[in-house]
Amino acid sequence: MPETDSTGLLRGLLASGAVAAMALAAPAIAGQKLGEPQSIRAPEVIYAKTCGYCHGRNVGPIILGRGLPAESVKYIVRHGQNGMPAFRPTEVKPEELEALAAWVEKSDARKGEHGQ
Amino acid sequence: MSDLNLDRRGLLGAGIIGAASFGLGTGASAKNPAPLAPHMTKADYAGAMKAFRGVVGAEWVFGDEEAVAPYAKVYVPDPMNRHVPIGAVCPESVEQVQELVRIANQYKQPLWPVSTGKNMGYGMTAPATPGQVVLDLKRMNRILEVDADLGTCLLEPGVTYQQLKDYLVENNIPLWIDVPTVGPIASPVGNTLDRGVGYTPYGEHFMFQCGMEVVLADGQVMRTGMGSIKGSTAWQAFKWGYGPYLDGLFTQSNFGVVTKMGLWLMPKPPVYKPFMIRHPNMEDTPKIIEAMRPLRVSNLVANCNLMMSASYQLAMFKRRNEIVPDGAPLDEVSLKKAAKANGLGMWNTYFALYGTEQTVGAIEPIIRASLTASGGEVLTAAEMGDNPWFHHHATLMEGGLNLDEIGLLRWRGAGGGLAWFAPVAAARGVEAERQTALAREIVEKWGFDYTAAYAIGWRDLHHILALLFDKSDAEQEKKADSCYRELVTRFGAQGWASYRTGVNSMDLVAQQYGAVNRDFNARIKHAVDPNGILAPGKSGII
Numbered sequence: 001m002p003e004t005d006s007t008g009l010l011r012g013l014l015a016s017g018a019v020a021a022m023a024l025a026a027p028a029i030a031g032q033k034l035g036e037p038q039s040i041r042a043p044e045v046i047y048a049k050t051c052g053y054c055h056g057r058n059v060g061p062i063i064l065g066r067g068l069p070a071e072s073v074k075y076i077v078r079h080g081q082n083g084m085p086a087f088r089p090t091e092v093k094p095e096e097l098e099a100l101a102a103w104v105e106k107s108d109a110r111k112g113e114h115g116q
Numbered sequence: 117m118s119d120l121n122l123d124r125r126g127l128l129g130a131g132i133i134g135a136a137s138f139g140l141g142t143g144a145s146a147k148n149p150a151p152l153a154p155h156m157t158k159a160d161y162a163g164a165m166k167a168f169r170g171v172v173g174a175e176w177v178f179g180d181e182e183a184v185a186p187y188a189k190v191y192v193p194d195p196m197n198r199h200v201p202i203g204a205v206c207p208e209s210v211e212q213v214q215e216l217v218r219i220a221n222q223y224k225q226p227l228w229p230v231s232t233g234k235n236m237g238y239g240m241t242a243p244a245t246p247g248q249v250v251l252d253l254k255r256m257n258r259i260l261e262v263d264a265d266l267g268t269c270l271l272e273p274g275v276t277y278q279q280l281k282d283y284l285v286e287n288n289i290p291l292w293i294d295v296p297t298v299g300p301i302a303s304p305v306g307n308t309l310d311r312g313v314g315y316t317p318y319g320e321h322f323m324f325q326c327g328m329e330v331v332l333a334d335g336q337v338m339r340t341g342m343g344s345i346k347g348s349t350a351w352q353a354f355k356w357g358y359g360p361y362l363d364g365l366f367t368q369s370n371f372g373v374v375t376k377m378g379l380w381l382m383p384k385p386p387v388y389k390p391f392m393i394r395h396p397n398m399e400d401t402p403k404i405i406e407a408m409r410p411l412r413v414s415n416l417v418a419n420c421n422l423m424m425s426a427s428y429q430l431a432m433f434k435r436r437n438e439i440v441p442d443g444a445p446l447d448e449v450s451l452k453k454a455a456k457a458n459g460l461g462m463w464n465t466y467f468a469l470y471g472t473e474q475t476v477g478a479i480e481p482i483i484r485a486s487l488t489a490s491g492g493e494v495l496t497a498a499e500m501g502d503n504p505w506f507h508h509h510a511t512l513m514e515g516g517l518n519l520d521e522i523g524l525l526r527w528r529g530a531g532g533g534l535a536w537f538a539p540v541a542a543a544r545g546v547e548a549e550r551q552t553a554l555a556r557e558i559v560e561k562w563g564f565d566y567t568a569a570y571a572i573g574w575r576d577l578h579h580i581l582a583l584l585f586d587k588s589d590a591e592q593e594k595k596a597d598s599c600y601r602e603l604v605t606r607f608g609a610q611g612w613a614s615y616r617t618g619v620n621s622m623d624l625v626a627q628q629y630g631a632v633n634r635d636f637n638a639r640i641k642h643a644v645d646p647n648g649i650l651a652p653g654k655s656g657i658i
């Protein structure tokens with residue numbers, strides 16, 4: 001929200017207080033709530049917010065639409081491979097990993113992904 | 117060094133011999149268990165693990181090789197396999213942390229606390245000495261408070277930058293976060309405790325930290341700053357509290373387990389304008405720093421600048437053998453050619469302006485004039501368009517999330533090897549010039565590349581050298597280890613010591629800071645953690 005006068009910053013900040021007060025009264029339904037731990041995430045969410053930052057973006061190889069066996073996906077997530085870090089059961093919960101690995105195995109390729 | 121300190125250090129040395137004689141691979145196995153802390157018996161370890169299970173449940177205690185594997189993966193060179201944890205325990209509350217610490221005292225089982233454990237290139241979750249159980253705090257990931265008026269938040273250790281960003285976006289709170297380059301999987305608490313950096317004006321993370329809750333080694337809970345005053349509303353607003361300032365004691369240290377941290381968040385500015393300054397020659401190093409320093413010291417440029425060498429930039433998205441054949445040195449002609457083909461110079465310096473139309477409009481001409489005079493081309497989104505490097509840095513400088521730089525890990529062969537070497541100097545061109553020459557001489561002698569950057573802080577330089585190697589090649593790993601040690605000692609001899617280091621070199625870096633400082637840290641350690649149960653070896657403190 002580019003502002004054109006020097007009072008814009010102040011106005012923006014005041015507005016932010018109002019927005020936040022509303023937000024605190026009625027937290028967004030979908031995401032993490034204040035004071036609560038993150039709940040179990042769907043495979044699409046984990047892919048978008050972890051895997052997909054590298055895979056399909058030239059950093060890691062493409063993993064969607066290749067029919068990668070779920071067992072291999074699980075192993076690689078927990079051990080890391082070459083430059084890939086390992087992800088612990090506290091980061092990707094066991095039940096999240098089960099669903100994620102099955103989802104990756106069955107996934108379709110995505111247009112726009114590129115990898116080496 | 118005190119006698120007590122020597123004794124403790126001697127004991128840990130026994131652990132090292134243990135590790136070597138077991139000949140461990142990347143982890144231990146049932147037949148070849150990772151060595152216990154030297155003063156412990158198998159029965160002590162079994163007793164501690166059983167008691168841990170009683171606190172957090174069996175599903176959150178990991179002891180066998182397969183279950184510990186995710187905690188054992190490291191990028192740093194570790195040819196002796198010293199840095200292998202023997203287990204992990206994962207609490208979900210402060211009370212559980214207190215219980216675990218009490219059990220650790222009872223059995224003298226050392227615990228290595230991590231928040232999100234993505235200290236990549238510094239050791240991930242691996243401990244500095246053998247025989248430690250990782251205290252994995254990732255399950256404690258509540259965002260406890262966000263105050264949109266004051267621009268503050270209170271977080272548990274397991275909250276990732278991604279979680280915090282999502283919360284702010286989903287709730288339309290116009291505050292920014294400030295990320296290290298690997299934000300999505302790392303944490304504000306873990307990064308700040310290792311005194312990490314980011315790239316908005318709030319990039320010196322520890323400077324923007326305000327208030328902590330700490331579980332001490334005896335299990336007591338302490339709050340710093342205003343946090344111990346009943347009814348105070350200023351815990352996240354006033355940093356210093358009363359009396360000695362304590363928060364620093366819990367950074368890069370092993371004096372407590374931090375279970376909550378307050379941070380300041382920057383209000384989203386009305387105008388954000390990223391810049392890239394392209395310089396054509398490696399020899400431009402001093403000119404760039406001399407031009408940037410007055411802009412930084414005066415705070416006309418308010419964010420931490422990254423001055424990236426062509427080789428570092430190319431290593432993010434390219435493989436080495438796309439630029440020179442395998443085995444050939446990374447010569448300047450090939451580098452220049454590849455840089456040019458990708459819209460890069462030999463040095464590429466990124467910074468941004470933040471403010472209103474008027475303030476940005478007023479500062480921009482001053483900055484353009486002095487950077488153009490330094491021989492650089494001043495470039496913005498208008499010229500750089502969707503150039504992937506410009507896009508990457510423009511994202512970082514507004515606290516955006518990506519993992520582009522993990523691409524560095526594929527630079528050589530199968531990749532997977534990275535150790536950050538991060539010596540500090542005052543922000544003077546001549547120092548950078550000398551540092552670059554020395555670093556190149558050392559890394560090239562060992563067959564590695566000078567893939568480096570300078571982070572230009574308010575008055576300091578962090579020279580950030582990514583020592584990249586192929587971790588699947590045992591010989592290269594050994595060389596990387598030796599190269600790293602030579603970097604630390606030869607830089608140390610010139611008065612340049614690291615601001616932070618990996619578990620592979622914590623003791624060596626501590627030596628550069630001298631015996632008096634080491635002894636003082638050791639005396640604090642022995643007073644607050646007499647059983648040595650918290651992260652022995654962190655920052656060389658035992």
Ligand SMILES: Cc1cc2nc3c(=O)[nH]c(=O)nc-3n(C[C@H](O)[C@H](O)[C@H](O)COP(=O)(O)OP(=O)(O)OC[C@H]3O[C@@H](n4cnc5c(N)ncnc54)[C@H](O)[C@@H]3O)c2cc1C
Nearest residue numbers: 231232233234235236296297302303306307312313374521
């Ligand atoms: C490509 C790449 C780019 C990077 N760029 C940057 C960068 O720009 N800036 C930067 O700072 N780093 C950078 N890093 C290094 C590192 O990955 C980050 O600093 C990361 O934020 C650290 O991991 P973490 O946040 O998970 O912290 P953790 O790993 O959880 O913590 C770091 C250390 O702090 C201590 N600690 C953590 N939590 C606690 C606690 N609760 N109580 C007591 N002690 C604790 C432990 O010693 C732990 O090892 C980069 C790494 C890579 C691979």
